[in-house]
Amino acid sequence: MVSSTIVRFATAILAGAFPFVHSLPHAESAYQPAHKALSTVYEFQQEAWIENLRVRDNGNVLLTRYDNHPRLYEIDPSEKHPTPRLLAEFPQYARDKALSGITEIRPDVFAFIVGPTRYDQANHTLVLRGGTIDIYTIDLNLEDPEAQLLTTFEGGFINGFSTLPGTTYGLASDSTNGVIYRIDFKTGKTTVAIQDFLLSPPADASIILGINGLQINEKGTIAYFANSARGIMASIPINPRTGSSTGEIKVLATMDLIFDDFAVGKDAIPRDNFTSLI
Secondary structure, three states: OOOEOOOEOOHHHHOOOOOOOOOOOOOOOOOOOOOOOOOOOOOOOOOEOEEEEEEOOOOOEEEEEOOOOOEEEEEOOOOOOOOOEEEEEOHHHOOOEEEEEEEEEEOOEEEEEEEEEEEEOOOOEEEEOOEEEEEEEEEOOOOOOOOEEEEEEEEOOEEEEEEOOOOOEEEEEEOOOOEEEEEEOOOOOEEEEEEOHHHOOOOOOOOOOOEEEEEEOOOOOEEEEEEOOOOEEEEEEEOOOOOOEOOOOEEEEEOOOOOOOEEEOOOOOEEEOOOOEO
């Protein structure tokens, strides 16, 4: 993975509430988005790795920062000159942990992942490490919201994060260990929900990122995921009450590209983002 100095948001797509930003390393691609009505909402003036985002019901965007400055921001794209507002920061984790996946668990209440990693800014390289994973929540219904620690558990590089609709559970992807964890937002209990070789990176992979982005359909019956090292987009049927698998993984697409985070459109078609544009 490599951070992006420039983070751009396209207002046309944000209006459709596409929830994720691309974050893996990539060279300039010949791929060009079909939608040309894009505009820059905000550009970080210094190098910043924005790993993930979620769109609030009011249209504001929550951003998790993944470099050596673990922070959670909010930005209002409707402002004339949008500026990120700092919601939470973790100076105690600088150069040790970073923010990755974020998901809405109740109306305007969000959970996000703080996991062990180290970003070598000079060489633009990421050192992935397993260890203690922290799950924090933040209630934006409050006038002065503060991040609260929900639970901790041991894992690898925890990446994608999605809520199982109508339950108190969330599913989180472990890119290095090739598993999907089930997290109970009510009790904090964490268990392995799904484990499969297609979630893991191949043994001879040049990058050790297996399952990356993770999304669940509105009915809670299908989990979509990207595997970066294998270059696949896939789906797996799941139990809508527990998130456990109920069938075999189906590979939807294989490409010579590093699939990363993605969104699922209203037509239930997953769309990966190959550029740094949203």
